[in-house]
Amino acid sequence: MGKVAVGAAVVCAAAVCAAAALVVRHRMKSSGRWARAMAILREFEDKSGTPIGKLRQVADAMTVEMHAGLASEGGSKLKMLISYVDNLPTGDEQGLFYALDLGGTNFRVLRIQLGGKEKRVVKQEFDEVSIPPNLMTGTSEALFDFIAETLAKFVDTEGEGFHPAPGRQRELGFTFSFPVWQTSIASGTLIKWTKGFNIEDAVEQDVVGELTKSVEKIGLDMRVTALVNDTIGTLAGGRYHNQDVIAAVILGTGTNAAYVERAHAIPKWHGLLPKSGEMVINMEWGNFRSSHLPLTEYDQALDAESLNPGDQIFEKIISGMYLGDIVRRVLCKMAEEASFFGDVVPPKLKVPFILRTPDMSAMHHDTSSDLRVVGSKLKDILEISNTSLKMRKVVVALCDIVATRAARLSAAGIMGVLKKLGRDTVKEGEKQKSVVALDGGLYEHYTEFRTSMESTLKELLGDEVAEHISVEHSNDGSGIGAALLAASHSQYLEVEES
Ligand SMILES: Nc1ncnc2c1ncn2[C@@H]1O[C@H](COP(=O)(O)OP(=O)(O)O)[C@@H](O)[C@H]1O
Numbered sequence: 266m267g268k269v270a271v272g273a274a275v276v277c278a279a280a281v282c283a284a285a286a287l288v289v290r291h292r293m294k295s296s297g298r299w300a301r302a303m304a305i306l307r308e309f310e311d312k313s314g315t316p317i318g319k320l321r322q323v324a325d326a327m328t329v330e331m332h333a334g335l336a337s338e339g340g341s342k343l344k345m346l347i348s349y350v351d352n353l354p355t356g357d358e359q360g361l362f363y364a365l366d367l368g369g370t371n372f373r374v375l376r377i378q379l380g381g382k383e384k385r386v387v388k389q390e391f392d393e394v395s396i397p398p399n400l401m402t403g404t405s406e407a408l409f410d411f412i413a414e415t416l417a418k419f420v421d422t423e424g425e426g427f428h429p430a431p432g433r434q435r436e437l438g439f440t441f442s443f444p445v446w447q448t449s450i451a452s453g454t455l456i457k458w459t460k461g462f463n464i465e466d467a468v469e470q471d472v473v474g475e476l477t478k479s480v481e482k483i484g485l486d487m488r489v490t491a492l493v494n495d496t497i498g499t500l501a502g503g504r505y506h507n508q509d510v511i512a513a514v515i516l517g518t519g520t521n522a523a524y525v526e527r528a529h530a531i532p533k534w535h536g537l538l539p540k541s542g543e544m545v546i547n548m549e550w551g552n553f554r555s556s557h558l559p560l561t562e563y564d565q566a567l568d569a570e571s572l573n574p575g576d577q578i579f580e581k582i583i584s585g586m587y588l589g590d591i592v593r594r595v596l597c598k599m600a601e602e603a604s605f606f607g608d609v610v611p612p613k614l615k616v617p618f619i620l621r622t623p624d625m626s627a628m629h630h631d632t633s634s635d636l637r638v639v640g641s642k643l644k645d646i647l648e649i650s651n652t653s654l655k656m657r658k659v660v661v662a663l664c665d666i667v668a669t670r671a672a673r674l675s676a677a678g679i680m681g682v683l684k685k686l687g688r689d690t691v692k693e694g695e696k697q698k699s700v701v702a703l704d705g706g707l708y709e710h711y712t713e714f715r716t717s718m719e720s721t722l723k724e725l726l727g728d729e730v731a732e733h734i735s736v737e738h739s740n741d742g743s744g745i746g747a748a749l750l751a752a753s754h755s756q757y758l759e760v761e762e763s
Pocket residue numbers: 367368369370371372442516517518519584585586622623624626627704705706707710711
């Protein structure tokens with residue numbers, strides 16, 4: 266063979282070897298990247314673990330903190346707030362009442378015509394609006410003016426069967442889904458903001474006073490006769506339909522729980538003991554913290570960058586405002602350290618809260634063979650295109666880890682409350698039923714979360730006790746509950762009774 270031919274052959278051979286080496290190097294590199302990405306995922310899964318033994322420790326810690334919070338003010342991260350609700354709805358409530366429900370994302374207005382024991386809820390109408398994000402971090406006046414104006418528009422749509430009795434003021438139950446230091450059933454000062462709210466000049470103000478100022482400014486004749494947390498409203502709404510309801514839990518934008526405590530089991534309460542012998546407690550359990558909580562570097566970073574660093578740790582690992590962002594943070598680390606989405610880290614992946622929990626649950630619930638929902642969410646929200654099925658499966662696995670940890674910890678929290686109530690055991694031959702009313706958009710819409718939470722609670726209780734405990738969805742119980750509590754504290758009640 267001539268020299269030229271040999272030379273060409275050598276050059277070709279070298280080129281082939283170089284190409285092969287490149288492919289091998291690329292494969293090794295990508296397999297190295299893949300291994301690194303999987304290592305990040307596995308480490309996160311390990312650190313997020315909630316084995317049953319840990320859940321029992323979390324439940325016990327919740328019970329201990331409940332006792333501490335009832336013993337003295339500041340005795341625990343759990344504020345265990347006195348609600349001044351010492352009588353839950355009886356079913357006898359009658360008349361037209363309004364309710365406002367200011368949540369972490371939505372604002373609901375409701376009017377309800379109550380017909381007493383026989384007729385119960387004769388008629389109800391409601392409206393729901395999203396809270397403009399700018400009002401969450403503006404001024405108190407701007408927020409309460411918005412609320413008053415929305416309420417006034419709703420009152421203007423009053424139709425047949427919804428008119429207050431002649432000469433009577435319209436009365437309102439105000440559900441306020443933030444920690445409030447109640448000074449009576451219809452007054453209380455804001456302790457702090459949570460979730461996405463941060464309105465400096467509202468802190469320590471009486472929220473009923475703030476609303477009343479805005480209502481009077483527009484000449485709306487409406488009186489707040491009950492100020493309640495949404496967990497209290499949900500408990501009241503739940504009890505209206507089922508006498509076995511003893512606690513309520515909200516898993517929505519934020520999270521919280523309330524339950525019926527025996528009045529003599531509240532050492533810090535120095536007021537008159539209520540005739541009923543009961544007092545509903547707003548636990549504010551979102552602020553629960555324990556060394557047994559499986560916190561990760563991603564939780565620490567989310568907390569540090571939040572509006573309320575150091576606060577609401579339990580809420581930040583189990584509630585709807587945050588779950589999607591935890592998923593985003595892990596994906597971001599996989600992109601930065603393992604080039605999971607290619608050599609360039611997708612810029613949108615660095616934007617806090619860009620991945621919302623509803624999008625996370627849509628990906629988690631994707632049953633298509635090619636995970637096309639996952640693909641389109643990654644593309645539409647994070648501008649990440651051309652993801653392989655293998656990558657999409659990793660994203661689903663990550664959603665499952667985050668949702669499962671949240672669900673199992675929620676169940677542990679409920680177990681802690683049941684333990685405080687002595688309902689985590691059943692005496693021989695006892696038939697007593699205990700119902701926990703659940704509400705909130707996370708619980709209502711995230712099926713994988715809900716089923717995991719309910720199965721975990723059964724696992725914690727054991728088959729025998731689980732027979733006596735049920736979790737019931739009390740849809741918008743807080744609105745109806747607030748209206749019912751407004752009815753039972755109506756200014757006209759005494760007149761009727763005397
Ligand atoms: N499809 C969904 N999947 C998972 N979470 C959802 C879904 N829809 C809503 N959520 C969660 O529920 C929250 C809204 O809860 P909701 O109780 O309706 O309102 P609020 O928290 O304002 O009282 C949202 O912030 C979101 O985190």
